[in-house]
Amino acid sequence: MIYFDNSSTTKPCEQAISAASKVLSGTWGNPSSLHKMGLEAEKLIISARQAVAKSINADEREIFFTSGATESNNTAIFSSALTKGKRRKKIITTATEHPSVSAAIKRLEDKGFEVVRIIPSENGEISTSEVIRHVDKNTLLVSIIMVNNETGTVNDISTLFKAVKATDTEVYTHTDAVQGFLKIPVNAKTLCADMISLSGHKVYAPKGTGAIYVKKGLNLKPFIVGGGQESGFRSGTESVPLICAFAEAAKAYSKTQDERYKKAVLLRQRLKERTLALDGVYLHEFKSCLPYINSLTVMGYKSETLLHFLEEREIYVSSGSACSKGKKSEVLKAFGYSDSELDSTLRISFCADNTEDEVDRLMDEIQNAMNSLVRIKR
Amino acid sequence: MNEMLLLKYGEIALKGLNKKSFEDVLIKNIKRRLRYLGGFEYTRAQSTLYIKPKEDADIDEAVDKLKKVFGVTKICRAIVCTKDFSDIAKNAVEYLKDTLLRSKTFKVEAKRADKNFCMTSPELQKELGAKILEAYGHLSVNVHEPQVTVTVEIREENAFVHALKIDGAGGIPIGTSGRALLLLSGGIDSPVAGYMMAKRGVIVDAIHFEAPPYTSERARMKVEKLAKIMSGYTGAVNFHCVPFTKIQEKIKEHCPEELFTVIMRRIMMEIAQQIADSEGASCLVTGESIGQVASQTMYAMVCTDAVCTIPVFRPLIGMDKTEIVEISRKIGTYDTSIEPYxxxxxxxxxxxxxxxxxxxxxQRAQAQFDFKPLIDQAVEETRAYIIN
Incomplete structure (x- = not known):
């Protein structure tokens, strides 16, 4: 089995599995309980919070656990609106956000907020001056994705957000850092982001856990209310097993970030070399691209057909973003993909366990597919 | 509370000497549908089926299921009373409270199977009407266009009172009109075609053609889901899944592009016919409607039907898309049909x-390649299973 769909989800690592199972069988108390069993569970969360905070160079009081990045993104957007949305009614974002950001912003737009969606330039960049041009006294929030989940383009968040804050310190800044976290440095101290969304299952932890970083002193109103867990910012009994698993994965993979990155560069190089030998097969390249995420067009062949062809050979890739199951990607359109490219683009997303041999197998099979599958007519 | 269900047959009542056999099938179908909902007793009289739930029975769920049983035109939930006027009046006032409070006009209709009952029908109507008016002062009587008709039936054993008639599925009981094989795609039309045939008493089996890797397992799961929704009306569906990739590739390779669809459909029909023969189905059914798409012209249908020796029924042939969509929403297949696989x-x-x-x-174009071995292989490799 060859798994090249690591941007959809990753295989949980041993550390995460053993942490979760230890908590499930041993420390299953409710962290809010006043007795010893509750206290033991709470201690686990405290140390998990420290670990996740450390992984992005944040203070532990700035980390709030959530059910995943969709909740983190929704929280960032709706909490901003709950806090200052009466006075400020404009949101600046990009046309290339994950649906958990774009749909949440759309909801505010339907309620009367003004929304500016910046389209990336030809080389995939979000222009700082373009963002700044729109920032004004009415601006509530600037939300920009760190690494695009479909193309791998990397936005220079710290430059963008520094400029935003220089224009108006009152504007909230949020980045969805899901695809960048533990792949490239995410430093809360230098990023100038008020809020950062993180996901567990994209970094070798189980699904159902994530976190949001909220800068100290921001005093955001909570989006989810109830029993007052997570210092009142995110109510709901904490999923101690998943939180511990998330922390263990973050610890383990913080250490190996640089060497894994180098590996991804090699894998991407190999992929690129192999595409050069095939007519009509090419990687989309932008000015700044994460080597883990590769947008590969196989002209004339339907991506869904290719995906199932490869799946029959136990090679797993994705067509566009897995969240949009079969729908044409609006995000790729915003990146300037042509209609025929939209139909024929695969996402090959690596992890450090992938090998160059596996990349070769993939490209051999893509070649086989081109020899045996029926082409799309244009 | 002593409730009972009264089912009106409609069309079956007109079947003359065959009426009993239709009734037998209907009751068998109903028993099968209600088998997990507790105990029920069944009696029939005068084109009505009386279903008496035992204590453990789930009557709400039973009504939901019965709404999908073909052969039933109306379903009434009635209260059972003793054959005593004061008991009838008391029950009518209490049992019909919600309905009567929501209405402005009503009338009472009395039916006496037991002619020895102490009151005549007009007397009964008048007296019961008075009792209802006494209890609900806001009502007035309107014998021509009442919002509610309160019916009281005097039978040999008991009396029944009911007011609300729920629409049944109509049609005639499944199993009284033979067996058909439906070509089921993932679209909006074919499940509707299956429903239409089942409504006329036909047992519907389904055949689906899949072409991995051009189609995905999720696409097949969607079709299975459609068959399952359809089975709410048709009963268990014998589902046949045909591997079709090689045939499609060969048509593409050997035949002119503009004839691809018609040749593909001819081969589908040929395979479907072989499956129908071996499964005892005596016709094929498709969801085609004339002129809906380029491949559903009369000319194309002439070409596809030329390979069939059994009839091909197309119950949607004269319908507009909007009419088909309306039925698919009604039977609950629409939302699944439009999933984007x-x-x-x-x-x-x-x-x-x-x-x-x-x-x-x-014919000449299709003769460019010998499809026979591939057709035999596809039939051979067809997987069959039951969906319900």
Missing amino acids: EDCCTVFTPRHPKTRPQLLDV
């Missing part, structure tokens, strides 16, 4: 299909 491979669809193919040309 790739169905029978848009990759293969010709840019400009021939809308007026001539049979001779099509």
